[in-house]
Amino acid sequence: MSKSKVDYGVYLVTDSTPAILGNKDLTSVVEKALQGGVTIVQYRDKTSDREAAVKTARALHEVTRRFGVPLLVNDRVDVAVEVGCEGVHIGQDDMAYEEARKLLGPDKIIGVTASSLEEALKACEAGADYLGLGTVYATQTKKDTKSIIGTAGIRSILLGLSSAGHSIPTVCIGGINGSNAISVLAESSAAPAKSLDGIAVVSAIVAAQDPAAAARDLLGKVVAGRVPDVIKAVAAATPLSHNMTNLVVQNFAANVALAVGASPIMANYAEEAADLAKLGGALVINMGTVTPEGLKNHIQALQAYNAAGGPVVLDPVGAGATSIRRNAVKTLLSSGKFTVIKGNEREIQTVYGASVTQRGVDSSSSLTISQRASLAKSVARSTGAVVVLTGKTDVVSDGVRTLRVDNGHEFLGRVTGTGCTLGTTISAMEAAFRSDPLIAAVAGMVLFEIASERAAVRDDVRGPGTFVPAFIDELSAIRTETAKGDVAWLARSKIETLEVE
Template sequence: MVQLREKTAETADFISIARKIHVITKTAGIPLLINDRIDVALAIGCEGVHIGQDDMPLSTARQLLGPEAIIGVTANSAEEAITAAKAGADYLGIGTVFATLTKENTKSIIGVSGLRDILQSLAASSETASVKTVCIGGINASNCQRVLYQSATPSKKLDGVAVVSAIVAAANASEATSSLRKLIASEPPFVNAGRKRLEQLPKRIELDVPTHVKAVAETNPLCHNMTNLVVQNFAANVALCVGASPIMSNNGLEASDLANLGGALVVNMGTVTPEGLSNYLQALRAYNAVGGPVILDPVGAGATQQRRDAVRQLMAGGYFDVIKGNENEIRTCAGMSGVQQRGVDSGASTATMKEKAELVKTLAARERNIVLMTGEVDLVSDGHMTLAVSNGHKYLGNITGSGCTLGTTIASFLVVNREDQKLLKVLAGILVYEIAAERAAERADVKGPGTFVPAFLDELYRIREETKTGDTEWLTRARVESVDAEKIGAT
C-alpha cells in the first residue's frame, strides 16, 4: 500500500497532490491511504485512511468512510493495539520502533522487544489475534529482517513493515522497494537451520561436542575481537590454543572486509567509549549483513549510566547470536531496573537458581538467541531448553579476562558447522574452556593464579590435540543438567 502523509500543505493543495497520486496507484492496483485527513480521503475517493491516537475516533471514521474503506490505526502500546483491534481496525501500525526524524511527536521508542510484547498481547485473544500488523519508525533495509525475526512470537508475527525514508529518500525508489520486498520475504542471514530442540542430551554431548572441537582445530576460523584493552593479548592466546585465528581490531571501518572472511565477532564493551560504541555498531551491522555470528559481552553493563545506555543502543542496533555475562550484566540486558554493579564484578546475588534460570530463558526467548549467565553454575538457554553447567575452577575468578576469553572461545565454536544447533556449540565452548581450567588447577606446577594462566593455555591446547586424535576422555568430566524451571529449586 501507499500512504500519503502531508503535515504542512493547505487543504486544497493536499487534495490536488492526492488526486494525482491516486491516479498512479489506482492504475497499478495499489490502495492509497491518506494519513490523518479523512476529509481529503473523502474528497478524492481513495481506498482508506490511517489515523493516530489523537485523530478522529475509529468509529467515526468508519461511519464517514463506510464498511469497505481500509482503516489503519497507530498503536504504541498493548492497550492501544487491543482497543483498536476490537474497534475494527483493518491493520495496526505499531511503533515507533526506533527514533526517526519523520515522527517528531513520538510518545516513546518501544524497540523490538516492545513490538513482541504487543504482538503477544494481541495473540492472547481470538478477538484481536487476526488483526494485520506492520511496524514503523526507523525501519530500513539494514534492520527490517532482524525486526521481523526478533519480534515474532510463536502465535503471531508482523505482516510487514512501514517505511518512509527507506524508499522516498533512496536514489532509486523502485529498486529500494523491490529490495525491501525481497528482504521481508526471506529470513535474515544470521538464521541457520540448526533450530530444532535438543533431545537425548547426554548422547548429543558425547557425539557432537568432539565434532565441534575438531572442526575448530582443523578449519582455524577467524575470531574478530573488539575487546577491552586489558585482555587483548590473553584473548588472542586463548583463540590460538583452541585452534582459531584471532584478530584484534576495534576499528569499525575494517569490519566489512573482516566479516566477508567468514568468521565471528566478539563485541566486548569493557572499555566502552562513544567512539568505540560507534565502531561496535558498524561492525555489528557488517556481520549481521553476511550472517556472521556475533557475541555481546556487556562487561560492567550495570555499573554506569553510560554503559547501560550503550547496552540499549547495541541491542537495538543489531542481532547478537549470544549474549554472555554475569548475573547483573544479564539483568541489565533484560532491561531490569535497579541493577547496580561495582565495576565489572557481578556482586552478591539474592536470586534463587530458579529465578536465574527463568531470567536466562525469558531473555533468550525474547531475543531469539542464546543467553549465557556465568557464575558458580553457568546457565545457558536458547529460549526452549536451559542447561546448567557446573564445571570450572575458582582460579578463573582470580585472573583478569577469564570471562572475556570465554566469549572468544564460544565465538570460535559458533563459526563451524553452521547448520548445527547453536546451543550445543555454545555448550562445547563452555566445556572446553572450563574443563581445561579444572585440569590446569590440578597440575603439580600450579600454585595459584599466577602459575594457573600458562597451565590453562596448555590444557586448552591439549584438549584440542587429544580430540583431534579421537581421545575424548576429557569430556567425561562434563557436568551438565537440563534445567526444568519448575523444579530447579530442588536441583
C-alpha cells in the same frame, strides 16, 4: 515447519506394546516427553488396524503441534496422509521411497533406515530427508534387526557419506539410553567426517517412570556428546575470531584463541569489519571499555557481521554499573542481532531490562538456579540469542533448551580477563559450528572450564600466576586430543538439562 530446521537431537520412537508401555497412556507419555525436551516423534505401531492407528496418530499430532515438534509415522504412509502429520519413516522392507514421496508430496519429511553404507547412499540418492542408522546395540523393542553394527558401523557409514559429499541429517537407534548416549555420539563420529545429529530412543523414554525427566537427561547427554564435534570443527576450519575488546585482555584473548584452534585478530576500528566479516569468522563485542567512539565502532561492526551472516557474541561487561553502560546495551540490542549474549547475573539482568539496584527478584545478585534459568530463558526468547549466564553454575539457554554446566575452577575468578576470553572461545565455536548455536556455546564453555580443572591440578601450578600458562596449555591439549579422536576428557563434563516454567 521447514524440513531444514528440524532438530533431530532427541528422537522419540513410540512403542505401544504392554512390555514397554505398560498400562500408561501413549499420548500422555509423549506429552511428558515433549515437556522434557524431545525434539521429534515417530509413531510406530505395527499391529493396530488402520482406524485405531489414525485415531492415535491424530491424538499424538495434536500434542506435537502444541510443542512445535514434527510427528512422523513409521511405515504406514496412508495413515500419515490422512492425519496430515509432518512425514514418515520407512525401513528397507517398507514402501519404496519414490512411492512414498508421490503420496506425501515434496514438503513432507521422509526418513529412511540404513544399516550399511550401500543402503545409506541409495537413500541419499533417492532424496531422503534424514537417515536412521543402526541397529547400534541389541534391543528388545525391535526383533527384526538384520545386523548389529555398533558404533564402529555407524562411524563407517558416516565416513562414507562424508566422502561422497552427503550432509544429510543422521540419527542412530538401537539400545541407546542415558548410560551410553554420550559415548555413542562421541565414538560414532570421526573428524573431519560427518557426525550424528541425534539419537533415537524407544524404551529409554516410553518405559521410564518419568518420561519428562528421562527426556531431559537425554537432551543433556546429546548436547554433551556433540561437544567433540564442535571442537573438531574448529580444529579443521581455524576460524577467524575478531575481537573488539579492551586493551587489558587483548594478548590473553589472542593466546586463548590460538590455543582452541582459532585465528585471532584484535581490531577495534570498525572500517575493517566489512572485510573481516567476509572471512567466515565470528565477532566478539566486549564492552569492557565504553566510549562514544567505541560504541559507534561496535554498531558498525555488528551490522557488518549481520549483513555477512556471521555470528556475533556480545559480552556486556559491567552492563549495569552506570547509566552510560545501560544505555549502551540498549543501543547495541536495538542495532542488530546477536548470536550469543554472555554475562554474569547482573549483566544479564541489565540486558533483560532491569536495573541491578531495583527491588525484586530481577535485581537480586543471588538468584536461585531456577530463577537464573528463568532469566536466561526469558532473555534468550526476547533477544533471539543464546544466553550464557556465567557463575559457579553456568546456565545456557536458547529459549527452548536450558542447561546448566557445573565445570570450572576457582582460579578462573582470580585472573583478570577469563570472562572475556570465554567470549573469545565461544566465538570460535560459533564460527565453526553454525548449525546449532546452543551446542556451540556449551562446547566452548565445557572446553574452557575443563581445561581450567586440568590446569589447576598440575604439579607446576602453585596459584593464579602459574595457572594462566598451564590453562592455555590445557586448552591446546584438549583441542589436540579431540582432533585425534581422544575424548576421554569429556567424562569430566557436568551438563544437565533444566526444567524451566
